[in-house]
Amino acid sequence: MVSTPDTPLIFFWTLSLLLLHRALRMDKTGYWIFSGIAMGLAFDSKYTAVFLPFGLLLFLLLSVSHRRLLTTVWPWLCLMVMILVSAPVIVWNFQHDFASFAFQGSQRMGQLSAFTVKPKFIFGLLGHQLALLMPVLFITLFYGLYILVKRYGKKSAEMPVNDLFLLSFFLPVFLLFILISPLYWVKINWMMPAYISGILWASIYLSEKWFKWQILLSLLVHLGLILEVLFYPIPIRSDDTWVGWEELSEKVLIVKREQHADFVFSADGYKTSAELNLYSEHFIYGRNVLGEPALEFDFLDTDLSKLSGQNGIFIDSDPHFKDIGIEVMMPEKLKGYFEAVRQLPSVIIRRNNRPVRKFLVYFCEGYRPPLQGKYNRPDYQP
Structure with a gap:
């Protein structure tokens, strides 16, 4: 119905996490190389993928048991492969005065420089993310963050490795867009890659009862969307539509x-x-x-x-x-x-x-x- 760069981004983002997790567990050359390829293809899809190497380095810095890998060639080889696979985007920008990099970077930051707080942007972000994730899952994410702060806010205890891995690719994207939301309109799809690992992490706080409610709400919403697509009972007063x-x-x-x-x-x-x-x-x-x-x-x-x-x-x-x-x-x-x-x-x-x-x-x-x-x-x- 709608084609956006988020579709290949989320696919390659998910594949990158899977391969990185295996590379960290098995420490095999092949997984590091394939991780770099997947991360590069994610960046070719959409620049949000820059958070993938950031998440990897953040995990390696914070994980006591994996920090030693920073002194080996493997994570750096992974990043080099990512850059090589991202070459089409990088070369095109060199040839066109960094047009798309500037559009996604300096120009958007320039719009933030006005520093005008707009409450409707904050409520807009919370509203469309609530609709995207459904209330149960959205509230569970914030409940998990509350438990996280309560458990590790004043303690120096090491977080379980799996939790740290999932949070390294969830929190940077999630918190960044929440922080800039008072100043800039954050679109509904921008935070979606963060939820790949965020939902896996938050699922430990989701009881069977609330999981069933989440599934029921999701089915109802998808049924409504199917009816909208097939019969179009509610016209969309915007060009953001698949109709016509x-x-x-x-x-x-x-x-x-x-x-x-x-x-x-x-x-x-x-x-x-x-x-x-x-x-x-x-x-x-x-x-x-x-x-x-x-x-x-x-x-x-x-x-x-x-x-x-x-x-x-x-x-x-x-x-x-x-x-x-x-x-x-x-x-x-x-x-x-x-x-x-x-x-x-x-x-x-x-x-x-x-x-x-x-x-x-x-x-x-x-x-x-x-x-x-x-x-x-x-x-x-x-």
Whole structure:
């Protein structure tokens, strides 16, 4: 239904933990090498995987029985293999002025520098994590942390090795996002890798009674989701939905042919352009057509000069629409890049004989591209 980097990240994150655990138990060369490969593939999937080598080093530093491994070649060989497998991402960044590293690093940190505490961000984080894990498991995690602090807060006793291993890959991610949540909107999927080991650790505090409640709640939620996917009883007033994209692509192609347009583009973020590209045999352009930063579209087919003088179809998602009629809304941003603009009938997506999505459509004549390179740089604020 939805494709995100979190799917391969969680797979390779889980595989990394399995292989690292075996490498630490058996201390065999093969497991260290395969651990590095899995960690590298996790980093190729999503940069959250940087917490994997951090978790490994944290475990080795805190574990008295495993600290000696820091003086051997094996953990360092593992990290070197991870870097080698991560080479495609690293090389691409070298070639593109560290664009994606800057986007995920310095630019997000720059947004934190304003230091404006927003309580709704905190409650938003707690709310969507509560929905993700279900109340029983979510509360169990915090109960386990309470027991952890109570048991080891003032004692120097060594923690069981398995607990320390699981916590080394859970707590850094979990606590970091909780700490920054008052200042920055933490998305629902960002903390998911932490729960791979966090749930295993917290399960010792989950009694059979509460485990059954957790399973029951989970089944009910998944049943509700299945009904939503199959019958779509509750329309999602957002572009974050799986509904209507393929149908939109077919209707846009018809409009393009009828109007004899040369290209299609959208500028409501990246989702409409990305989804249309998934289903279209022709390239669909992003907001860089209007001289605006366009995320991945700043690096895909960026030679806009070839479109000069051509006619385009502009698609604008209207997720909060109130009616299906034509709204005389002429986006000001179009006027500076086209000789003439006129609105066409909107594209309406229906489910169960009711409109669930609306897309405004405009025919744009005589394209005047922006100066090349002005916005195709990685140092913009998205």
